[in-house]
Amino acid sequence: MTAPLLQVEHVTMRFGGLFAVNDLSFTAQPRQITAIIGPNGAGKTTLFNCITGFYKPQVGRLSLRHPRGEMLLERLDDHAIARTAGVARTFQNIRLFARMSVLENLIVAQHTVLMRASAFSLAGLLGLGRYARAEKAAVDKARHWLDQIGLADLADEEAGSLPYGHQRRLEIARAMCTDPVLLCLDEPAAGLNPRESAELNRLLLHIRDENGIGLLLIEHDMSVVMGISDHIVVLDYGKKIAEGNPAEIRNNPAVIRAYLGEPDEAEAG
Amino acid sequence: MKRRLLDATLAALVAGLLAVPMLGFRLVDSATGLSLSGRPELVAWAAALVFAGRLGLGFLRPAFAALSLPALPAPPGNLRSIAGWALTLFALVLPFLPFADRNLVDKATLVLIYVMLGWGLNIVVGLAGLLDLGFVAFYAVGAYSYALLSQTFGLSFWVCLPLAGLLSASFGIALGFPVLRLRGDYLAIVTLGFGEIIRVILQNWQNVTGGPNGISGIERPSLFGLSFKMVPPEGHQTFAGFFGLDFSADHRVIFLYFLILALALLTNLFTLRIRRLPIGRAWEALREDEIACRSLGINPTLVKLSAFAIGAMFAGFAGSFFATRQGFISPESFTFIESAVILAIVVLGGMGSQIGIVLAALLLIGLPEWFRELQQFRMLAFGGAMVLIMLWKPSGLLSNREPTIRLGGRA
Numbered sequence: 001m002t003a004p005l006l007q008v009e010h011v012t013m014r015f016g017g018l019f020a021v022n023d024l025s026f027t028a029q030p031r032q033i034t035a036i037i038g039p040n041g042a043g044k045t046t047l048f049n050c051i052t053g054f055y056k057p058q059v060g061r062l063s064l065r066h067p068r069g070e071m072l073l074e075r076l077d078d079h080a081i082a083r084t085a086g087v088a089r090t091f092q093n094i095r096l097f098a099r100m101s102v103l104e105n106l107i108v109a110q111h112t113v114l115m116r117a118s119a120f121s122l123a124g125l126l127g128l129g130r131y132a133r134a135e136k137a138a139v140d141k142a143r144h145w146l147d148q149i150g151l152a153d154l155a156d157e158e159a160g161s162l163p164y165g166h167q168r169r170l171e172i173a174r175a176m177c178t179d180p181v182l183l184c185l186d187e188p189a190a191g192l193n194p195r196e197s198a199e200l201n202r203l204l205l206h207i208r209d210e211n212g213i214g215l216l217l218i219e220h221d222m223s224v225v226m227g228i229s230d231h232i233v234v235l236d237y238g239k240k241i242a243e244g245n246p247a248e249i250r251n252n253p254a255v256i257r258a259y260l261g262e263p264d265e266a267e268a269g
Numbered sequence: 270m271k272r273r274l275l276d277a278t279l280a281a282l283v284a285g286l287l288a289v290p291m292l293g294f295r296l297v298d299s300a301t302g303l304s305l306s307g308r309p310e311l312v313a314w315a316a317a318l319v320f321a322g323r324l325g326l327g328f329l330r331p332a333f334a335a336l337s338l339p340a341l342p343a344p345p346g347n348l349r350s351i352a353g354w355a356l357t358l359f360a361l362v363l364p365f366l367p368f369a370d371r372n373l374v375d376k377a378t379l380v381l382i383y384v385m386l387g388w389g390l391n392i393v394v395g396l397a398g399l400l401d402l403g404f405v406a407f408y409a410v411g412a413y414s415y416a417l418l419s420q421t422f423g424l425s426f427w428v429c430l431p432l433a434g435l436l437s438a439s440f441g442i443a444l445g446f447p448v449l450r451l452r453g454d455y456l457a458i459v460t461l462g463f464g465e466i467i468r469v470i471l472q473n474w475q476n477v478t479g480g481p482n483g484i485s486g487i488e489r490p491s492l493f494g495l496s497f498k499m500v501p502p503e504g505h506q507t508f509a510g511f512f513g514l515d516f517s518a519d520h521r522v523i524f525l526y527f528l529i530l531a532l533a534l535l536t537n538l539f540t541l542r543i544r545r546l547p548i549g550r551a552w553e554a555l556r557e558d559e560i561a562c563r564s565l566g567i568n569p570t571l572v573k574l575s576a577f578a579i580g581a582m583f584a585g586f587a588g589s590f591f592a593t594r595q596g597f598i599s600p601e602s603f604t605f606i607e608s609a610v611i612l613a614i615v616v617l618g619g620m621g622s623q624i625g626i627v628l629a630a631l632l633l634i635g636l637p638e639w640f641r642e643l644q645q646f647r648m649l650a651f652g653g654a655m656v657l658i659m660l661w662k663p664s665g666l667l668s669n670r671e672p673t674i675r676l677g678g679r680a
Contacts, residue, residue, distance in 0.1 A: 052564060083566030091564070097557035100550075101672035108554040109565045114547040124546040125539075131546075135674075143676065155676035178565055 003065055005030040005214040006051070006182055011060030013046050013238075020046040021057065022238035028182070028231070030065075033208055033215040035225045037249075038235035039258060044218045045092060047235070048184050051216070052089045053078035066181055083112050088180035090171045092187050092218075098160025102151060102170060105159050106142035107135075109177035114138055145173035149203065165196040169203065176207065182214045183207065189221040197221060201228050226250065234258065273327035277320050284319035288312040349671070353624055360530055364523045371519050376638045378526045378594065382587055383634045385533040387614040387626040388540060389583030394612065395621035396540075396549065397576035398556025400457040403444070403464025404611050407437045407581035409471060409603035411588020416484040416598055417477070426490035430589050437585025438578040440467075445577035449570055452559070464608055472600040483599025489521065490528065490593050497521035525594050532590060536583045537623055543579075545673045552576050553621075553673075610634075617658065619665025628666050632658070 004027035013021040021043040028034040036044050049055040051062055053076055062073040064085050071085040081087050097105050107114070117134030118124035124131040146152040149169040154162065159170060168188055175183055185204070189197045205228055208215055219225045225232065225246070232249045234242040236258040242249060249255055292311040297304050360381075364374050386408060393401045414433035418424050424432075448459050471478045478484070489497060495508040497520055508524070509516040543549035551572045554562050559569055592598050614633055618625030637651050658666070 054560070054563075077568075079563045079566050079568045081566075082564055083568075089564050091561070095558045095561035095564075097554045097561065099557060099670060100553055101675075103674060103676050104550060104553075104672055107674060108550050108562075108567075111547050111551055111554075112566050118547055120548065125542060139674070139676070146676075152676070156672055174565070 004028060005065055006216070007061075007063045007065075008047075008051070009061045009063070011047070011050060011057045011062060013043070013050055013055055013057045019238045021050065021235075024060070024235070024238070024240055026233045026240060026243060028214050028216055030181075030214045031208060031212050032230040033204060033217055033228050035217045035219060035229035035232045036235060037219065037225055037232060038241075041237075042235040043238040044235055045186060046238075048089065048186055048216070048218060050074070052087055052184060053081040064182065082178060082180075086179065086181040087184065088175035088178045088182070089184040090168075090175055090186055090188060092190065094164075094167045094171055096159040096167055096171055096174070098158070100159060101156050102146070102159050102162070103139070103142055103155040105170060105174050106145060106177045107138050109174045110138045110141065112178070141177060145176055148206065149173045150199075165192050168192065168196075169200070172203065172207075176211070180213060182216060184216045184218075186218050187220065188217070189219055189224045192221075194223075197224055200224065204228055273324060276327060277323040280323040281316040281320035285312055285316035288315040349624060349667075356624070356627060357534065364526055371522050374519075374522050374526050376635065378522070378529055379638065380630050380634045381526070381529040381533050382591060382594075383611065383614060383630040384627050385529065385536050385587045385590075386584060386611045387618065387630050388533065388536040388623065389580050389587065390611050390615050391580075391618075391621060391623070391626055392540060392543075392552070392583070393576050393580035394615050396544070396556065397552040397573065399573060399576060400453060401460045401577075401580070402457045402605075402608055402612065403460040403462070403467075404580070404584060405603045405605070405607040406444075406464040406467035407440055407584035408588040408591070408607070409467055409600075410437045410440045410581075411585030412592040412598045412602070413471060413478060413484070413588075414585065415589035415592045416487045419488045420484065420486075426488065426589070426593050430586060433589040434582040434585040437588065438582040441577040441579075441581025442574050444581075445574040449573055461605070461608075464603075464605060468600050468603050468605075471603070479599075481600060483597060483601070484592075485597040487592050487596045487598065489596065490524075492524060497524060525590075529587075529590050529594075532586050536586075539579075539583075540623060548572070548575055550673060617655075617665055619662075619668030621670060622665065622667040625665055625667035 006028040008027070009025050011021055011024045012019065024043075024047065026034075036047065038044055046055065050057045051073060053073060057074055060074070064071045064073055064087065066085055068084075071081075073081055073085060073087070076085060082089075097108060100108070114131075114134055118128075118131040143152065143155075146155055149166075149172070151162075151166055151170060151173075154166070159167065162170065168191075172183075172185065172188060188204070189200055192200060201224055204215060204217070207213065217225070217229065229246055232242075232244060232246060233240060234249060234252070234255050241254045241258055242252045244252070289312055292315055293308055294305050295308055297306045360377075363369055363377060386404070389407075390401065390404045393399050393404070411433040414436045415426065415429045418429045418432060419426070444460065444463050448456050451459060472481055474480070491497065491505070492508060494505055495511050496502060496505050497508050499507070499516055501507045501510070507516065508514075508520055514520070540549075544553070551562065551567050552575075554565075554567065555569060555572050555576075562569055562572070591602070595602075610633060614626055614629040617633065618627070618629035632654065636654065637648070640650055662668070
């Protein structure tokens with residue numbers, strides 16, 4: 001097994017007396033899809049917010065193996081995590097720039113690169129060629145992802161006017177435009193019909209295989225989870241109750257108990 | 270029918286109640302002193318008018334609904350840019366048109382000041398989505414910067430202009446820091462307070478700002494050292510003398526007009542350009558969703574501060590111009606109502622639309638000026654016009670947004 005991409009060690013996130021994530025440790029490998037599942041309120045989204053820096057865990061360490069060296073995510077600001085550590089994410093309730101066009105959404109995602117190329121927009125203001133080239137490269141990358149998600153025809157539409165399934169895919173494309181090493185997807189299949197959800201599976205597998213990055217996936221739709229995950233971590237009440245490949249998880253009694261509840265005493269007896 | 274009657278009666282009742290204090294009494298100046306006399310017939314008229322109007326509206330509304338004012342087709346981008354060029358051209362030749370007298374050029378200058386302020390505030394409110402109710406503070410900083418720098422150090426307008434812009438921008442950053450975490454209503458209240466703080470300081474810091482007396486005798490600008498005075502300062506030539514013209518006070522009015530036109534166009538050019546640059550796109554993205562911005566590695570602190578600073582900088586330029594045009598400034602000119610008018614221009618123009626702001630400034634500043642003949646009914650006509658616009662175009666005059674880049678080519 002290769003060195004892990006993301007190493008979560010003893011992470012605890014407490015809100016008052018509630019342990020949303022409690023002493024959680026697991027690893028995610030590069031070129032793998034790691035799914036995080038669990039009943040509602042198990043702490044999955046809180047964990048995501050810790051990884052992407054929106055929350056700071058009280059205890060624990062989150063280390064990411066980045067080509068530029070090891071990054072300790074709990075010490076970085078949220079925007080620094082996206083910028084320097086290369087962790088991109090999508091949101092449970094889609095957060096697109098609704099009144100901007102589809103293409104603009106993908107260009108904004110390349111803000112860091114374009115900022116550097118335009119010397120904080122100053123060179124761009126003077127109309128220097130370096131920025132024009134950088135912008136062209138950005139458009140090319142955006143077009144590449146639009147082709148991947150099949151929205152090239154809608155590039156100039158307002159993002160907020162797209163149908164729900166397209167918005168989900170656009171958000172993934174936008175995250176990919178930041179050139180991440182780890183992509184965190186918070187319920188990407190929520191609200192999708194079976195056909196769209198199958199398309200999503202193909203897209204995620206493509207990202208894993210073509211871009212060689214690690215994916216972290218929160219999902220309730222078991223057809224997605226079981227279909228594409230390489231590794232599954234099951235949470236309940238903020239704790240890890242099981243870990244393994246899809247086949248192992250499917251037959252794990254602790255997981256079944258967490259999802260379906262304890263059998264009744266009377267029935268059991 | 271019954272519902273409409275009831276509705277009209279209710280409206281008439283409200284109108285009657287409002288009319289009692291507003292129309293029902295009249296101060297009579299008699300030999301023994303002031304006394305009040307009642308005017309019940311006016312109250313009755315007002316109520317009757319509202320009753321009839323409301324009833325009529327009730328009958329007309331279904332017809333209106335069927336008619337439904339034609340939704341203006343979204344003007345295509347090229348039409349809008351043609352309109353922009355046409356307006357610019359018109360503005361350039363305006364002082365030389367036959368009907369343009371000194372009065373008109375002066376009013377046009379006033380409108381252009383507000384156009385420029387609107388464009389400056391548009392960066393903060395329209396693009397970055399940060400509701401700023403204290404924008405006039407930066408205008409004041411610009412005006413006082415120029416007045417004080419020129420009177421204390423004897424610097425010329427052209428040296429002071431960038432300095433005033435820089436000073437205003439630093440005030441923008443100073444305001445930006447404490448409000449980084451705020452949005453929406455909370456941000457509006459803090460900025461409102463900031464605007465008032467600046468005004469109160471100007472009013473009370475007697476030995477620097479002159480307090481309520483303001484600063485008078487502010488140096489007028491020159492064109493490359495050519496003065497617009499009748500008698501030039503020593504070692505300088507007059508504009509009229511240099512070009513062999515007869516001296517006319519109109520020259521300065523026209524010069525000031527072109528100066529503010531140039532400054533306003535600079536603001537416009539800057540905004541149009543920066544919208545297509547990473548920082549401008551980040552402003553708009555921030556307006557749409559700050560959390561998504563952070564998840565994409567955009568530092569919201571930098572983005573917000575740059576919006577505040579750049580918006581404030583343009584207000585500072587406009588403020589310097591205001592000071593040099595008036596020759597006299599006092600805290601009176603920088604009250605909250607000014608901020609409100611500038612914000613109204615931006616909102617009425619359709620947030621983020623450059624031409625919309627020009628139209629709104631013409632309406633809000635130009636109309637009341639041109640309607641002075643209506644005397645005390647001026648504000649009534651103005652209020653009526655506002656209500657009509659808000660009924661007709663609730664999201665501003667020109668509110669559709671053009672993408673800053675298209676896949677087919679540049680937008």
